[in-house]
Amino acid sequence: xxxxxxxxxxxxxxxxxxxxxxxxxxxxxxxxxxxxxxxxxxxxxxxxxxxxxxxxxxxxxxxxxxxxxxxxxxxxxxxxxxxxxxxxxxxxxxxxxxxxxxxxxxxxxxxxxxxxxxxxxxxxxxxxxxxxxxxxxxxxxxxxxxxxxxxxxxxxxxxxxxxxxxxxxxxxxxxxxxxxxxxxxxxxxxxxxxxxxxxxxxxxxxxxxxxxxxxxxxxxxxxxxxxxxxxxxxxxxxxxxxxxxxxxxxxxxxxxxxxxxxxxxxxxxxxxxxxxxxxxxxxxxxxxxxxxxxxxxxxxxxxxxxxxxxxxxxxxxxxxxxxxxxxxxxxxxxxxxxxxxxxxxxxxxxxxxxxxxxxxxxxxxxxxxxxxxxxxxxxxxxx
Amino acid sequence: xxxxxxxxxxxxxxxxxxxxxxxxxxxxxxxxxxxxxxxxxxxxxxxxxxxxxxxxxxxxxxxxxxxxxxxxxxxxxxxxxxxxxxxxxxxxxxxxxxxxxxxxxxxxxxxxxxxxxxxxxxxxxxxxxxxxxxxxxxxxxxxxxxxxxxxxxxxxxxxxxxxxxxxxxxxxxxxxxxxxxxxxxxxxxxxxxxxxxxxxxxxxxxxxxxxxxxxxxxxxxxxxxxxxxxxxxxxxxxxxxxxxxxxxxxxxxxxxxxxxxxxxxxxxxxxxxxxxxxxxxxxxxxxxxxxxxxxxxxxxxxxxxxxxxxxxxxxxxxxxxxxxxxxxxxxxxxxxxxxxxxxxxxxxxxxxxxxxxxxxxxxxxxxxxxxxxxxxxxxxxxx
Numbered sequence: 001x002x003x004x005x006x007x008x009x010x011x012x013x014x015x016x017x018x019x020x021x022x023x024x025x026x027x028x029x030x031x032x033x034x035x036x037x038x039x040x041x042x043x044x045x046x047x048x049x050x051x052x053x054x055x056x057x058x059x060x061x062x063x064x065x066x067x068x069x070x071x072x073x074x075x076x077x078x079x080x081x082x083x084x085x086x087x088x089x090x091x092x093x094x095x096x097x098x099x100x101x102x103x104x105x106x107x108x109x110x111x112x113x114x115x116x117x118x119x120x121x122x123x124x125x126x127x128x129x130x131x132x133x134x135x136x137x138x139x140x141x142x143x144x145x146x147x148x149x150x151x152x153x154x155x156x157x158x159x160x161x162x163x164x165x166x167x168x169x170x171x172x173x174x175x176x177x178x179x180x181x182x183x184x185x186x187x188x189x190x191x192x193x194x195x196x197x198x199x200x201x202x203x204x205x206x207x208x209x210x211x212x213x214x215x216x217x218x219x220x221x222x223x224x225x226x227x228x229x230x231x232x233x234x235x236x237x238x239x240x241x242x243x244x245x246x247x248x249x250x251x252x253x254x255x256x257x258x259x260x261x262x263x264x265x266x267x268x269x270x271x272x273x274x275x276x277x278x279x280x281x282x283x284x285x286x287x288x289x290x291x292x293x294x295x296x297x298x299x300x301x302x303x304x305x306x307x308x309x310x311x312x313x314x315x316x317x318x319x320x321x322x323x324x325x326x327x328x329x330x331x332x333x334x335x336x337x338x339x340x341x342x343x344x345x346x347x348x349x350x351x352x353x354x355x356x357x358x359x360x361x362x363x364x365x366x367x368x369x370x371x372x373x374x375x376x377x378x379x380x381x382x383x
Numbered sequence: 384x385x386x387x388x389x390x391x392x393x394x395x396x397x398x399x400x401x402x403x404x405x406x407x408x409x410x411x412x413x414x415x416x417x418x419x420x421x422x423x424x425x426x427x428x429x430x431x432x433x434x435x436x437x438x439x440x441x442x443x444x445x446x447x448x449x450x451x452x453x454x455x456x457x458x459x460x461x462x463x464x465x466x467x468x469x470x471x472x473x474x475x476x477x478x479x480x481x482x483x484x485x486x487x488x489x490x491x492x493x494x495x496x497x498x499x500x501x502x503x504x505x506x507x508x509x510x511x512x513x514x515x516x517x518x519x520x521x522x523x524x525x526x527x528x529x530x531x532x533x534x535x536x537x538x539x540x541x542x543x544x545x546x547x548x549x550x551x552x553x554x555x556x557x558x559x560x561x562x563x564x565x566x567x568x569x570x571x572x573x574x575x576x577x578x579x580x581x582x583x584x585x586x587x588x589x590x591x592x593x594x595x596x597x598x599x600x601x602x603x604x605x606x607x608x609x610x611x612x613x614x615x616x617x618x619x620x621x622x623x624x625x626x627x628x629x630x631x632x633x634x635x636x637x638x639x640x641x642x643x644x645x646x647x648x649x650x651x652x653x654x655x656x657x658x659x660x661x662x663x664x665x666x667x668x669x670x671x672x673x674x675x676x677x678x679x680x681x682x683x684x685x686x687x688x689x690x691x692x693x694x695x696x697x698x699x700x701x702x703x704x705x706x707x708x709x710x711x712x713x714x715x716x717x718x719x720x721x722x723x724x725x726x727x728x729x730x731x732x733x734x735x736x737x738x739x740x741x742x743x744x745x746x747x748x749x750x751x752x753x754x755x756x757x758x759x760x761x762x763x764x765x766x
Contacts, residue, residue, distance in 0.1 A: 031560070034580045048735070057626075065539060082690040087504035087554065088567040130735050135739060142765050144673055144738040147573040150560045151669075151735060173469065177414070177533045178667040184434040184471040198419045199527035243440075286534075290527055310764070312695050352431070352534060353511050355527040381693070382525050 002240055002245075007366055008295065008329035009291060013260045015271050015296055018257070018278050019303045024161040030149040033141050035203075036159040037306040042135040043153050047125035052091075058119045059102060060093035071112045080109040089121050091147070096120035110276025128152070138306055145156040146373060163304040165199040166194045166229040167208045168222045171236040171284055174211050190377035191235045191282065191289045198293050199215065199233070201383065203305045211218065219249045230304055236284035239272035246270060246281045254279070255304045262328045267289040278304075286352050291331040294380065313360070314382040316330050322362070323370040333358035334379055341379050358382060384641025386630075391446055391678065391712035394641045398654050398679055400553050401640075402686045405440055405613060407544040413532040416524050418586075419542040420689040425518040430508035435474075437466040439503045439676070442485060444475035447458055454461050454495045463492040472504050499552045521689055523628050537704040546614065546687045548582040550575045550591045551605045553629065554619040556668055557594050574618045574665065574672045581676050582616070586688045602632045602736035610658050616680065619667035621653035629653060629664045637662070645711045645749060649674040661687075674714040677744070677763065694741070695764045699724035705754045707747040716741035717762055724762050741765060 006014065022248040026038040028339035052356060060081040067073035072223075083089065083096050094117050101113040110303045128134060134152065135145065143155075164165045179186045199206035209261065212222045214237055226232060238247035238259065250256040254274035261269045265288035268282035280296050282289040294311075302308070319340040324330035333340040342356045343362070360381040364371055371377060389397070410420040424651050443464040452458035465487075466479050478482065484496040486552035492603065511517060517535065518528065524656040526541075532540060552575035561573045575591045582589035595605045597620055609615060620629035621642065630653045633639040637657035644652045648671035663679050666674040677694075685691070703722040707713035719742040728736045728744070743764040747754055753759060 017721060031576060034584075050565060057624075076625065077652065086568070086570070127734050134736065143577045143584065144735070144765065147577035148735050148739050150573045150576055153564070153571070153572055154563045178536065178538045182433060185469070187469070188534055188536070190533045193414060193533055194526045196530060201417075211699070217757065241440075286530060289468065309696070309766075310695060311602060312693060314693070345476035351510050352527070352531050353517065356531050380525065382693075 002244065004256060004258050005260040005328070006262070008261055008263045011261045011269070011271060012296060012299065013061055013261075014257050015278060015280070015300055018273050019231075019300045020161075022160050022163055022304050025158050026161050027158050029158050030059040030154055030157055032148055033157050034143055034146050035157055036141055038135055038139045038141065038157060039139055039160045040158045041133055041137050042068065042149070042157065044130055044132050044134050045130045045154065046170045047130045048127040048151060049122050049124060051088040052118075052124055053122040054087045054096045055122050056094045056098050057084050058120065059104075060089045060097055060107055060147050061097050061109065061111065061115065062093055063095040063117045063119060066095070066097070066113070066115045067219060069111045069114045074110045076105075076108045077111060078108055085227045089269045089299050092373055094118055094121070113179040116216055116254050117238055133294045135136065140307060140309065148282065155225075157270055160306050161229040163204045163301055164228070165204040165206045165233060165301070167195045167199070167206060167218075167235065168212055168226070168228040169208070169235045170214055170219060172214050176211065181334050191284065191286055194286065194289065195233055195235065195282065195293060198297065199301065201316045202298055202301045202306050214243070214245055216245050216249050219246055220253060221255060223274055223279070223295070227277070229277060231277060231300065232274070232279040234281045235278060235289060236282075238283065239268045249270070250279055263291065263295065264325050264328045264330045265329070266295065269296070271296070287355060290355060295331070309362055312383055313378050314381065316379050318343070318362070318371055318373055318375045318377050321370060321373045322364060322366065327366055328370050329366045330364040332362045332364060333360075334362055335359050336379060343375055355382070387639060388639050388643035389641050389645070390710070391644055391646040392749065393645045394646075394652070394654060395642050395679060395682065398661060398663070398683055399686055402614075402683045404689050405543050405687050406545055409544050410539050410540050410541050413529055413540055416528055416532075416540050417526055417529050417543055419460040421518055421520055421540060422543045423541045424516055424520050425532065425537065425540065427511045427515050427517050428515055428537065429535055430513045431510040431534060432505050432507060434471040435501075436505040437468055437470045437479045437503065438505050439479055440467050441457065441479045441480050441481040442466055442471045442487075442492055443493065444478055444480050444494065446478040446500045446502060447474055448496050449480070449496070449498045450479070452494045455585045456493045457506060459488070459491045460494060461491055473527055474644065477501055477504065499666070505713055512551065513705045514622055523690060523692065543689050546587045546613040546684055547611070548587040548589045548614045548684070549609040550578045550582070550589060550616045551595055551602075551609070552591070552618045553595045553597055553602060555597050559594065572665065574669055575667065577672065578616055578618065578665065578676060580682065581721055584692050585681055585743045586681070587614075587684050596765065597626070597628055601633050602629055603636065606632065606636060610660070612660060614683065615657070615660060617662060618620065619663045619665075620671060621664040621666065622651045630655070633664075635659060635664055635722050645709050646674065646729050647711045647713045649678065649714070652679070654679070670738060673738060678714070679727070695759050695766055697764065698759055699762050701745070701754055701760050703757055703760045704756045705745070705747060707751065707753045710749055710754050712749045713747040715745045716743075717745055717748060717755065718742050719762060724760055738765070
């Protein structure tokens with residue numbers, strides 16, 4: 001039996017409780033910082049605009065001289081200057097009259113609209129004042145934000161480093177991908193690849209070790225030699241009985257706070273901490289590993305990496321009833337078509353083809369025993 | 384006046400009508416193909432599993448010999464073989480009895496459950512049969528799909544090339560970012576950077592030319608020298624009057640099918656085709672350029688790049704009324720908090736700070752004159 005069997009929600013909370021937002025920072029050119037998380041508030045070094053700026057094509061004028069001007073009673077002014085949008089308005093003018101509202105009569109300008117002060121003028125600092133906070137620490141920079149930094153002349157920013165994740169695949173009869181043809185009983189080690197790709201997609205820097213055999217000493221050695229990682233992900237070895245070599249090692253080297261989760265698929269999952277760093281042990285079955293990646297690894301990496309981006313999801317109508325195991329959180333793969341979510345019913349967490357066919361998954365909460373056809377469900381899209 | 388003034392929906396349709404999905408392909412190692420679009424159907428070269436595989440730990444047995452077995456009337460069999468999940472089941476056995484349902488008595492196995500044929504056995508090809516279609520042309524590969532390809536021993540795949548986008552910033556008084564301090568009337572050229580970052584995010588390979596001055600000959604030259612691009616994006620020069628140098632060039636070199644869009648912000652937009660390639664001319668004001676990027680460039684790049692990923696969005700309640708210009712499609716920036724979308728009311732498409740503060744935008748359709756407080760709206764998130 002599992003010694004630290006937990007509900008899925010409790011297991012996630014326990015894991016997140018052991019994950020700390022990374023404090024290591026790095027300085028990057030702003031142009032390379034799109035998608036990264038600021039580790040400092042950004043105050044503007046300058047005002048934007050840096051000068052009173054014409055907002056329209058027309059003529060710079062003195063607003064006081066346009067008093068009462070209208071089409072049948074124009075004002076005639078002698079002080080005016082042609083302007084294009086974006087040009088600085090000299091300090092002896094305070095408004096811009098649009099071309100439509102005036103007529104250039106050579107030495108005088110005929111104006112048919114009264115202007116208030118700073119009409120059609122973007123004033124110094126109107127967009128941003130010098131010293132104003134533009135972005136807060138923790139903000140993830142998007143392309144327009146990078147443009148903004150550049151507009152302010154901020155060429156470099158401090159961002160949080162990306163979390164370092166080390167993926168350790170374990171097990172017997174696993175062959176590195178493509179190394180040679182498989183013999184009966186063997187399989188390519190694909191979970192490590194999938195896990196690394198997701199970790200990178202979710203903002204981490206991922207590396208993968210060689211395949212480690214199902215042996216406590218070797219697992220211990222693999223964990224020790226990657227103590228500088230921000231998260232370790234071990235694949236396999238968290239079943240029950242004599243195959244739980246990974247949980248045993250975690251217990252000995254640090255702390256094992258979850259072993260076994262009421263999650264379907266994904267029951268043989270273990271969570272622990274070694275040297276202050278979270279260790280997530282995924283099941284060896286790819287479909288179960290995938291559930292764990294979305295349920296445990298994604299939120300943990302978000303917390304460590306200061307990220308808040310949302311998992312893409314859509315609402316859909318459930319096309320068929322889903323039966324689920326009571327008291328277990330179930331992850332049900334679905335295909336989407338015309339707003340309908342069709343559950344993919346397959347037995348066996350090893351059925352990879354069901355993932356290839358799936359557009360996303362529906363989470364069936366622990367309290368329910370399933371979902372009815374016709375219910376509206378949120379489909380988390382595989383990204 | 385604009386000569387080819389269009390509604391926003393019509394303009395988008397016209398543009399998409401001129402965009403063709405790219406036919407150039409490239410061969411990539413499967414491990415590097417995550418996020419790319421398959422240009423061929425993938426048929427499995429092998430069966431998965433490639434052998435009858437034990438799905439549980441236990442013993443391989445002959446199902447016929449377990450007939451009628453139950454706890455109080457066990458079957459005793461002499462032909463059995465210890466099995467671990469994943470091991471091949473030899474051909475003289477056809478089922479696996481779980482450890483819980485049997486007792487190893489040395490030369491005999493005591494079995495307390497009747498097994499049907501292939502109980503706890505994953506049969507050859509159960510997941511995927513040799514020759515079966517695994518993915519269709521046009522599928523965007525996700526990490527588990529790459530894992531699947533690897534599991535099947537498919538080391539390389541054909542994918543569509545990424546569209547090549549060339550961004551041409553135009554205008555006067557624009558200074559390359561960070562080149563030197565600005566003088567009054569000058570601004571850093573930030574739209575090209577923003578556009579390039581988005582194009583890359585949306586699956587393209589983007590490059591940026593030097594800033595081209597507002598001169599027809601030079602625009603013509605810049606377009607000609609990038610005729611191998613799959614899309615040209617020109618920034619600025621699509622206003623009306625003597626500043627519409629880009630539309631004039633498009634008309635002369637190819638076709639100009641949109642000049643001016645009922646879009647707020649984003650009115651001075653032009654769309655055309657030169658040498659069969661779509662040309663999108665964005666307004667020079669950053670906020671208007673951003674509207675255009677989401678409205679025109681994103682769907683166009685999706686079509687060219689065979690992509691179908693959805694723009695992340697969330698539903699929210701509108702915190703305040705939005706008034707919008709009749710017959711114009713409006714893009715209203717909002718902040719999100721506790722499920723409420725708060726419109727950011729600023730005048731001027733140049734107000735970059737409003738984007739820095741915005742989480743996303745709400746699209747107000749042309750037919751409506753605004754949205755009421757309390758309405759449920761879809762917020763497209765700036766990504």
